[in-house]
Amino acid sequence: MKRLLFFLLLACCAADGSALPPAARPNILFILADDLGINDLGAYGRAGHRTPNLDRLASEGKRFTNAYAPHPVCSPTRAALLSGQHPARLQLTNFLPGRADWPGHRLLQPPLPSGLSTDAPTLGEKLQKAGYATACIGKWHLGGRAPLDAASRGFDFVFAGKPNTVPTAEEGGKGEFGQVAKAEEFLGANATRPFFLYLAFDNPHVPLAAQPERIAAKAGSFNPVYAAMIETLDAAVGRVLDKVDALGLREKTLVVFCSDNGGLHVLEGRDTPATHNTPFRAGKGFLYEGGIRDPLLVRWAGKVVPGLVSTPVVLADMAPTIVELAGAELCKPCDYTSLVPVLLGGGSLAERPLYWHMPNYTNQGGRPSGAIREGDWKLLEHYEDGRMELFEVRADPSEQNDLSASEPARVAAMRGKLEAWRRSVNASMPRANPAFQPALWTACYDAFDPSRIELRGTAAEMAVPMETWRKAMSGAGGKGSAGIAVGTEEVSGLVHLEARDAQVHGEKLRYEAPPQKDTLGFWVDEKDWAEWDCEIPQAGRYAVEVLQGCSKGGSLVEVSVGDAKLSFTVADTGHFQRFVPRRVGALELPAGKTSVGVKPLEKKGAVMDLRRVSLIRVP
16 A cells, blocks of 8 residues: 555656655665676576675566666766666767777767767756765766766766776775775765765676685686676675665665676687677677676665566666656656656556667677667667668577568568667768778678677687687777788778769659658669769779669669679569668779769669668779
8 A cells, every 4th residue: 555655646746747755755776787797697597606685686676687778888878877868869879988990890980979968967967956965986987077077967976996906805806895885885974865876886897807716616607707706796786785774774775786788798808708698699799689688676675566577678767767756857858768657556668669779889899780679579780781680589589580581571660760760869870981991891790700609618618719800809900910901002992872862863763761761762764863973992893782672673773883884683672671782793993083873774663772882892
């Protein structure tokens, strides 16, 4: 009955925008781990990691089994968690300061801001105005100087701690014991007033480090160093929860625990890979499930009924949830959904699509891409060439069975929704890299696929097949240790010609702007053709790649670049808006300004829909 009365009171306050009475508003303890994967806690099935405190927290509250990070790397997720706005809207789509552009990238990344914009108020600012004592302890990573640092963004008390310490009983492995000691002090000093403690541990981010005796005790684990770090992370969480109990605040405190992205599954520094995200594919830095599925635990004793929640949610849903419970100013604009009905009302959330946008390259081998999950279906769009993958994630959580060819209409519809959403948040997109060097790209992204690493018994065994790939990845920005030189003398060059930029000649052919289209369409007259002006960056041989869709195919089409020409037959992709990248030949081209034409030679039905033509320098 008390829970019902509380929920009715909350609903009334939310409806008229008024704050809850001070006695009804919870303290907020938000605990964030750094690079902790979905498979790293005992409560989520990991037998080799000892996490009694977090397992107990999971049993005392809601444990979410379909919780997603807003982004597969740290800074964007943290920005979304604290603002309630999507990283794409914030233009903060990679870790800060980001991975630099280099010739091994097919695309140039959009510029990153220096931190979380002051136009996006944080939970600290909102709760501070609502009368909460606020603290940010641990990793901020959203701007290092005023007005972007934590002290300028609504936090009364700020303590970063030391992210890389000598592992000791006082500091733990990554400074977590030093950080939790400050958290205990803050809790003790603010026990009689509402507080918001944002406790963002550096554990278990690389470089991995733990006390030698703990590592020795974990000798049989997949990764003994990482297992020891998880143990001290759990111990630190246990300490702060014990402090809440000792102060008599258990029933007055909402506790949230989650991570910022998936676990690190690739070779990146000593003692890595850190973990594996089985059964999910890939990990940190990728939009496959292993990169964005995360643990999420929520406890409010006496208010949140313990149990499992399988509804897909996003970690940043906690931003509108927290301001609603705290009676604080709502997030505006808000890209996420309050979980209050699920946590307190025994209700459910309306089904909604979930979106991701990563126009960047990551240190783990991830490439620019976007994704949408709708129901049990998930579509990935790869920005380098427009390729799309479709997975039924409930039946195929490992994302091994690409169903895009057998579900062309679904691909077209979901890609249209993804593009419409990108436009709605003004998402920044990457562009062609004219200095692109295919040999570098091949070494980093084609010779080895870091999203498909076979699980082995130990991290040390898994590291061996990744060594050559990691050397190539580490060569960005100069002569890499893989021995691949970076310079203008190398084979380089890439030109993208987008449908929206074409000059259209004819009666019916046109650029169709709606997001589900975004193509040259109505190509029903074989006399109609499209043309682009462009500049070839370097003389040499160029592969011609078309991103085309067609429900039947069969038309013969000519591509001309200056005086050079080739022809190809349009492929049946199952749907006009299921676009498939196809290399249709190669041409020898001189450097300099030229024009590119695409003309039908023989038409069978409608010619095709055409989204992009690419000219890619090849040896």
